[in-house]
Amino acid sequence: MLTEESIVEILKDFNDPFLHKSLVETNGILEVKIKPEKSHVSVKIAIAKTGTSEQLQLQTKIVDALKERGASSVGIRFSELPEAELAKHRDSLHEEAEMGLLSPASKTAFIAIASGKGGVGKSTVSVNVATALARLGKKVGLVDADIYGFSVPDMMGISKRPIVRGEKIIPVERFGVKVISMGFFVEDNAPVIWRGPILGKMLNSFFNEVEWGELDYLLLDLPPGTGDIALDVHTMLPSCKEIIVTTPHPTAAFVAARAGAMAIKTEHEVIGVVENMAFFESEITGEKEYVFGKGGGDKLAEELRTEVLGRLPLQQPDWNEADFAPSIYAEDHRLGKIYTEIANKIIHKIDN
Ligand SMILES: Nc1ncnc2c1ncn2[C@@H]1O[C@H](COP(=O)(O)OP(=O)(O)O)[C@@H](O)[C@H]1O
Ligand SMILES: [Mg+2]
Secondary structure, three states: OOOHHHHHHHHHOOEOOOOOOEOOOOOOEEEEEEEOOOOEEEEEEEEOOOOOHHHHHHHHHHHHHHHHOOOOEEEEEEEEOOHHHHHHOHHHHHHHHOOOOOOOOOOOEEEEEEEOOOOOOHHHHHHHHHHHHHHOOOOEEEEEOOOOOOOHHHHHOOOOOOEEEOOEEEOEEEOOEEEEEHHHHOHHHOOOOOOHHHHHHHHHHHHHOEOOOOOOEEEEEOOOOOOHHHHHHHHHOOOOEEEEEEOOOHHHHHHHHHHHHHHHHOOOEEEEEEEEOOOEEOOOOOOEEOOOOOOHHHHHHHHOOOOEEEEEOOOOOOOOOOOOOOOOOOOOOHHHHHHHHHHHHHHHHHHO
8 A cells, every 4th residue: 555655765776867966855746646546646856957869767676666565556757956946066066077078988980070171971871870870779979070060950950059058058859860060150151260279169169068968979070181170079089980972982991091091090980891983884774884983892891801882883862841851861762761771880880
């Protein structure tokens, strides 16, 4: 038989997900009510941050526990702890802040998309791999690290700007992908003329001042080549994996190999090569034409001792006026399916 006292006893065993202290210690149990005739339990609980996946997890666990002890139904309302209570637990909150994306405890896999030169489809591959991973149920973030040549917002059809909450920037979500780009902070497509030190800081801000939440994968659309930013990423993210994009032309693969060599020098594992613009297939005759040559992807993969994750033919996405995103292939598009295959291979590689 449930009583209000016994419910408090049960709730004692649960911790505030951010403060890592019992709900009793944080004065987080605000109200417990019970309708004896129907054994309906309703509780009000305060935690450090509401509207989070941590809240959802806690909610599920509490509901399960109360039902196990005989509640027929459970209603939970969450609110945020008052500032005065939070102040008492500041130290615990700081520990939480240090558990950011870049901390050793972070479970996020970083994947940089690199290429030897521009125009090979690196950004196209980045936005579509990110979207495909999200379609497969993964929590995905995408950093447009091409600070001068940012293009991700336009390619994904993002017209919103991120909002700032407290001291954090909330990334813009599109197709289930959380996106941050220099493009969000530039007026009217003005050129970016900042130099080295500020750029390094910018990249740092993208990791530390953006509220990413929990992520399975954080993809980075790197600038082409082996410049400063690429090098910064390599030093900032020691555990970063890499995907190299190339066209099938042997000389393109030769240039791409330099980006691969840089990854290897900085001890980043190259998890695969994507060959883009691999061929053109006539819709009329079904004939394949290798307009940009052949064999570049295989050659590069061999050189970097990795595999070709996928080959994408030349074809534009279907444009959809209602939900405009000029570079995103729909899930059932011929290229959309290839991106799903690539995403599945990536998941398999990272998880093993
Ligand atoms: N498979 C493809 N078929 C047709 N056009 C493509 C394909 N991949 C990329 N493109 C186009 O090629 C251009 C360059 O691609 P982009 O992703 O911006 O390259 P990068 O980021 O390497 O500079 C863009 O206009 C893009 O829409
Ligand atoms: Mg690009």
